[in-house]
Amino acid sequence: MTAMNASHATAVANTGDAPPQITTTSGYIAMVNLQAQIDGLEKRGAESRLSVAEETGLIELVALRGHILGRITDYELAEERAEELCRKNPNDGTAHLARARSRARFHRFDEALGDLDTAERLGANPEPVDRERATIFQAIGQFDEALARFRRAETSENEFACSGTLAVFYAEQGNPEQAEEFFEKSQRAYRGVSPIPLALLEFQRGHMWMAQGNRDRARSWFQKAVDRLPEFAPAQGHLAEVEALCSETDSAITRLIPLTTSSDDPDYTAALARILQAVGRVEEGTRWRTKATARYEELILRHRDAFVDHAAAFLLAQGGNPYRALELAQRNLEIRQTPRAKGLFERALRACETAAAAKPLFA
Amino acid sequence: MSDHASGPRAFADPVIDITDIYAFPSPERPGVLVLALNVFPFAGPTALFSDAVDYQFRLRPVTFSPAGDKSFAVGEKEVTITCRFAIPTKSKDGRLSSQQGTCCVSSGQSASFRVNDEQGGQSPGLRVFAGVRLDPFFFDGSRAVMTLMTGKLSFEKVGHATVFRQNVLSIIVELDNSLVTSASAGGPLFAVVGETVKPGTIQVRLERYGRPEIKNLLLWPKQFDSVNRDIEIRDLYNQEDAFNLANAYLSAYRSRMNGTLAFWDGLGGKTDWALGEHGTHPLTELLLRDFMVVDVSKPFSENSSYDTERALMKGTNNTTCGGRWFNDDTVDTYLTLLITAGNGPRISDGVDQATVPATRTFPYLAPPEQNPPPVKGPAVKT
Numbered sequence: 001m002t003a004m005n006a007s008h009a010t011a012v013a014n015t016g017d018a019p020p021q022i023t024t025t026s027g028y029i030a031m032v033n034l035q036a037q038i039d040g041l042e043k044r045g046a047e048s049r050l051s052v053a054e055e056t057g058l059i060e061l062v063a064l065r066g067h068i069l070g071r072i073t074d075y076e077l078a079e080e081r082a083e084e085l086c087r088k089n090p091n092d093g094t095a096h097l098a099r100a101r102s103r104a105r106f107h108r109f110d111e112a113l114g115d116l117d118t119a120e121r122l123g124a125n126p127e128p129v130d131r132e133r134a135t136i137f138q139a140i141g142q143f144d145e146a147l148a149r150f151r152r153a154e155t156s157e158n159e160f161a162c163s164g165t166l167a168v169f170y171a172e173q174g175n176p177e178q179a180e181e182f183f184e185k186s187q188r189a190y191r192g193v194s195p196i197p198l199a200l201l202e203f204q205r206g207h208m209w210m211a212q213g214n215r216d217r218a219r220s221w222f223q224k225a226v227d228r229l230p231e232f233a234p235a236q237g238h239l240a241e242v243e244a245l246c247s248e249t250d251s252a253i254t255r256l257i258p259l260t261t262s263s264d265d266p267d268y269t270a271a272l273a274r275i276l277q278a279v280g281r282v283e284e285g286t287r288w289r290t291k292a293t294a295r296y297e298e299l300i301l302r303h304r305d306a307f308v309d310h311a312a313a314f315l316l317a318q319g320g321n322p323y324r325a326l327e328l329a330q331r332n333l334e335i336r337q338t339p340r341a342k343g344l345f346e347r348a349l350r351a352c353e354t355a356a357a358a359k360p361l362f363a
Numbered sequence: 364m365s366d367h368a369s370g371p372r373a374f375a376d377p378v379i380d381i382t383d384i385y386a387f388p389s390p391e392r393p394g395v396l397v398l399a400l401n402v403f404p405f406a407g408p409t410a411l412f413s414d415a416v417d418y419q420f421r422l423r424p425v426t427f428s429p430a431g432d433k434s435f436a437v438g439e440k441e442v443t444i445t446c447r448f449a450i451p452t453k454s455k456d457g458r459l460s461s462q463q464g465t466c467c468v469s470s471g472q473s474a475s476f477r478v479n480d481e482q483g484g485q486s487p488g489l490r491v492f493a494g495v496r497l498d499p500f501f502f503d504g505s506r507a508v509m510t511l512m513t514g515k516l517s518f519e520k521v522g523h524a525t526v527f528r529q530n531v532l533s534i535i536v537e538l539d540n541s542l543v544t545s546a547s548a549g550g551p552l553f554a555v556v557g558e559t560v561k562p563g564t565i566q567v568r569l570e571r572y573g574r575p576e577i578k579n580l581l582l583w584p585k586q587f588d589s590v591n592r593d594i595e596i597r598d599l600y601n602q603e604d605a606f607n608l609a610n611a612y613l614s615a616y617r618s619r620m621n622g623t624l625a626f627w628d629g630l631g632g633k634t635d636w637a638l639g640e641h642g643t644h645p646l647t648e649l650l651l652r653d654f655m656v657v658d659v660s661k662p663f664s665e666n667s668s669y670d671t672e673r674a675l676m677k678g679t680n681n682t683t684c685g686g687r688w689f690n691d692d693t694v695d696t697y698l699t700l701l702i703t704a705g706n707g708p709r710i711s712d713g714v715d716q717a718t719v720p721a722t723r724t725f726p727y728l729a730p731p732e733q734n735p736p737p738v739k740g741p742a743v744k745t
Contacts, residue, residue, distance in 0.1 A: 023563065025378065025413040026450045032411050033378055039407025040529065043732065047528055051505070193415045193561055193569065194376040 022187070024195035027229040031068070034196075037061055055085050056098040063105065068196065070233030070263030072299065078102050086115075093124025100132055107305035107335060109140050127153060131165075138169060141337040159189035164201050171208035174339070179208055199229035206238060215242055233263045237271060244275045260288070266295035270314045277318075289318055300328070308332040312344055322351035377403045378413045381572040382531055383500050384420075384557035386655050386686040390663040390723040394540050398444065399689070399727070400557040400572075401498065403532040408495055408731045410532050411462050412448040412478065416569070417560040418534055419445040423606055424549020425656060427675055434648055435656065435675065437554055437606050440547045443469040446493060446534050448478070466491040466536060470546035481726055488539035492726035497719050498531040499689040499728055502576075503712040511584050516630045516702070522713025529718075530731040537725060540659045551660035552671065555686070556605040556653070570601045573653030575693050580623070580701075581650065587622030589642065591615055605654050613651075620647045627701035635704035646701070649675070657686030668693040669700060689721035689728065 024030075041058040044050060050058065059078045066074025082095075082102035089095040100115035113136060119129050134149035150169060154162045167182035183205050190198055206221030219242045225235035236255055243252040252275050259268035270292040277285030296311040308328040315325035329348040333341045382401045389395035398420050403410050412418065424438040448464045462478040468489060476484025479494035503522030510517045544550040554573075561567040578597045585592045596619055599612055608616075624644040628636045636645050649672060656671040661684035664670075671685035687693050698710040719729035 023415050023561070025415045028450060029378075029411045029414060032409055033403070033413075036403070036407030036410035037377055037405070039409070040405030043407070044405050044529060048523065191561075191567055191569075192376050193379060193413055197375075 022190060022198060023193075024198060024228060025193050027195050027199070027231060030195050030229065031231050034061065034065055034068075038065065052085065052089050052092050052094045052098075055081065056094055059085070059098050059102065063102065064196070067234075068229065068232050070237070070259060070265040070268065072264050072303075075102070075105050076302075079106065091122055093119040093122035093129075096122060097124050097129055097132065100129075104132065104136050104139070105306070106303045107139070109136050109305075109335060112136055135165075138172065139336055139338075141339075141341070143169075143173065160186050160191070160197065162186075163189060164197075164204070167201075168204050171204065171211075172338075172340075174211075176208055176212050180205075195228040199225045199232050199235065202228065203232065203235045203238070206235070210238065210242065215245055218242055219246075231262075233259055233265070233268070237268050240275075241271060244271075244278070249275055249279050260291075264295070266292040266299070266314070267310055269295065270318065274318060292318075293320065304331065305335050309341065309344060312348055316344075316347055316351055322348060322355045326352050377406070378410075378532070379416055379559040379569040380404060381557050381559060381570050382498065383575060384555065384572050384655060384687075385499075385689055386553075386555045386657040387688045388657075388659060388661065388663045388684050388686075389537060391725065392537075393662065395537050396540055396543060396553075396657070396659050397727075398536045398538070398555065398557075400534045401496075401500075401531045402534075402559065404498070404526065404529070406495060406530045406532055406731075408530060408733050410495055410530070411451070412446075412464065412493065412532060414448050414450050415561065417445050417447060417558075417562045419443055419558050419560060420536065421556045421558060421606070422543055422547065422553045423654075424547045425552045425554045425654075427680075433645070433676055433678075435552075435554065435652065435654075437652075437654075438547065438549045440549065441469070441606075442543050442546045444536055444538070445469075446491070446536075448493075464491075464493050466534075468538065468542060468546075470542055472538075472542060481730075483535075483726060488542050490537040490725065492533070492535045494533065494726075495530050495731040496533040496726075496728035497717070497731055498526040498529045499717045499721055500526050500531075500575075501692070501714045501717045502526075502694045503714050504579075506712060507576075507580060510630070511580075511586075511626075514626075514630075516710075518710075518712045520711075520713055524714045524718070527718050528732050533726075533728055535726045535728070543659065551658050552681075552685075553657055553659060554606070554654035555657060556655075568602045568604070571603070571605055571653070573605055573655055574650065574697070575687075576697060577650060577653050580627075581620050582616070582623070584623050584626070585619075587626045588619045589622055590618040605652065608652070616651055617643070617647055620644065620651060624650075624701065627698075628704075631702045631707065635702075635706050645676075655685075655687060658684045661685075664688065666691050666696075669696050673700070673705070690716065692716075 038061050041054060059081050062074050063078040079102040082099040085095045086099045096115045096119035100112040100119060103112040103115060116129050116133050120126065130149050131153050134146045138146035147169060150165050163182045163186035167179045167186055170179035170182060183201065186201055202221050202225035206218045206225065209217035209221065222235050222239040222242060225232055226239055237259055240252040240255040253272065256268055256272040260272060269288050273285045273288035273292055276288060292314060296307060296314060299307040300311055309332045312325045312328035312332060315321060326348040329345040333345045380402055382404045385399040387397050389397050400418055400420060422442045425435040428434045428436045444466065446464055446466045448462055451459045451462050453459055464478055465473060465475050467473040472486055472489045474484040474486040474489045474491050476491050476493060483490050483492035501524045503518060504525035506518045506522055543553060557572045559569045561569055578600065582596050582600055596615060600616060603609060621642050621644045624646055625638060628634060638644055658671065658681055664683045665688055667683035667685050668687045668691045670683045671681045674681040692715055695709060695711050698712065699705055702710050721727045
């Protein structure tokens with residue numbers, strides 16, 4: 001057993017998380033089939049016009065691929081298709097629901113809520129409309145509203161999805177006990193064979209424990225997500241971060257390097273830069289930091305509200321311009337009054353105060 | 364649309380979504396039964412079978428019920444044919460191998476094969492092919508939906524096939540009749556069900572299929588149901604044992620089917636199926652027990668689907684093999700049965716053949732379309 005495997009085994013033993021064995025399709029096959037599903041629908045669209053429902057399905061599959069592989073270009077593709085769908089079907093509620101989802105992905109929350117109102121008025125199925133509305137309310141910090149809608153949507157038919165949603169809600173509220181109850185409930189309710197929904201759930205569980213400062217439990221869940229779906233970029237990226245925190249920097253670097261090419265999300269480049277600099281590989285780290293900076297700035301130009309938080313966090317973590325970080329954090333707080341957004345703003349404010357204090361009065 | 368996307372769970376994970384099954388005596392080799400199970404509607408040419416699913420056929424001997432109640436009496440002894448697939452492996456030069464599969468008959472025979480190998484795998488009495496093929500199904504699904512939404516028969520003289528030039532993952536099994544008749548101690552009539560199952564200590568039935576368009580045309584529409592108009596019933600139905608429906612939801616299935624069957628009958632302009640007590644449609648009990656029936660003692664026939672069911676309803680013996688051949692326009696036969704009970708001209712959806720009709724030679728189905736169109740997308744700087 002290698003040193004890394006041994007420490008992982010110990011980490012699992014200490015977490016108290018006995019892994020329930022849910023067999024799913026191999027991650028490799030699942031991703032091949034996700035692409036095959038997209039290819040098939042694209043082909044059908046080329047042969048004859050897809051119905052609104054089919055086009056919506058295709059948009060969601062492309063967005064899912066983007067989420068798993070860390071590809072912002074896929075989110076952009078989904079957004080472009082959703083806009084076109086709405087242009088061609090202005091009186092179809094489902095088209096507006098699809099556009100609401102794609103806009104929400106880029107944190108255009110006001111526009112997304114407007115689309116949901118339109119979707120409702122045009123007679124779209126109220127359940128997914130309300131679910132999406134709840135998700136947006138959660139994202140912008142209207143937690144009571146969000147919870148009321150999540151609770152309303154609970155049925156025994158979709159227990160996996162509903163319990164998973166509530167788990168993430170309570171996780172973001174900083175309530176891990178309640179979140180764990182719902183994570184367990186969701187996992188027990190899963191009856192499918194696709195690894196994707198379970199890997200997403202496992203990732204969210206790890207994310208919660210990371211935020212709680214419990215590295216062992218976070219690592220255990222990120223590892224499960226990665227074992228189930230190796231191409232899952234966010235799970236790989238977060239596992240790398242935990243490894244770095246545990247001083248397993250070689251492993252973290254090895255895990256991050258492929259992500260800097262397979263994904264166009266600068267978070268992985270930024271994480272790699274940070275770790276390289278921390279282990280004294282300053283020149284390499286600086287090169288990656290420059291790349292990350294350029295990519296964040298490009299994304300802020302194109303999708304400002306979606307990337308202000310990550311860009312601000314990057315600048316604060318890597319000794320960048322604190323005033324720019326504050327500007328971005330302020331915009332983030334304007335669009336979403338969540339504890340996390342407030343925390344980021346306060347950190348940026350402190351960084352600016354520190355920078356101002358360190359500056360000599362006279363050059 | 365035969366059973367394509369037959370429920371929310373199937374749509375979410377198409378590799379378990381059974382689109383069709385077929386059962387027919389081999390046109391090439393008398394004494395051989397051919398079974399086909401197709402999954403993954405609109406599959407791209409690279410699609411693979413899941414390594415976590417059993418793809419299986421279940422066969423049980425049936426007879427016309429001696430009680431004369433227009434139902435099939437199903438025997439207890441069952442023959443199961445199960446196909447399992449592995450994850451493609453990487454060779455030393457980094458290339459991925461083809462997916463491998465194994466087919467096992469409950470009576471002991473088995474054969475291994477490579478996915479997409481047209482020669483298939485063989486062992487005495489058994490031959491198997493699995494791979495991506497052109498979908499052999501043909502039906503104007505969108506006009507069927509329009510019919511359900513408008514309440515008017517909406518098929519056109521020349522229809523548009525929903526799965527035209529689309530691919531599907533197909534498993535085709537040929538087995539000697541003797542493997543089925545001796546193991547089941549019955550025959551020559553057999554009920555055939557296709558299933559996708561999550562194996563394990565507790566098996567979970569993910570989907571099942573007996574006859575075309577039971578779920579999508581009879582169980583999906585909620586608006587004609589006199590009892591439940593807000594339940595999505597298909598996932599529940601899919602999990603049931605076709606040979607042993609549980610009592611828990613039977614009345615819900617009946618209510619749904621009675622309503623929808625009455626709707627289809629009404630499209631003919633007159634009542635061809637007089638409703639019984641409590642609005643029971645004469646076809647409900649027959650179709651509720653959803654399995655295909657094939658007579659292995661009869662020769663191959665091009666157009667024999669629903670023959671055994673029609674014989675049962677008339678109280679006569681079947682004269683053809685029944686079952687379903689790839690090129691059989693089963694849906695027109697089914698629509699005619701539902702709408703006019705055969706009392707009048709044949710109902711047509713305007714689509715009379717698949718993209719490329721099946722041949723009479725194993726593996727029967729045409730190779731897949733290889734070229735999905737390029738994905739349109741924004742120009743992005745890398």
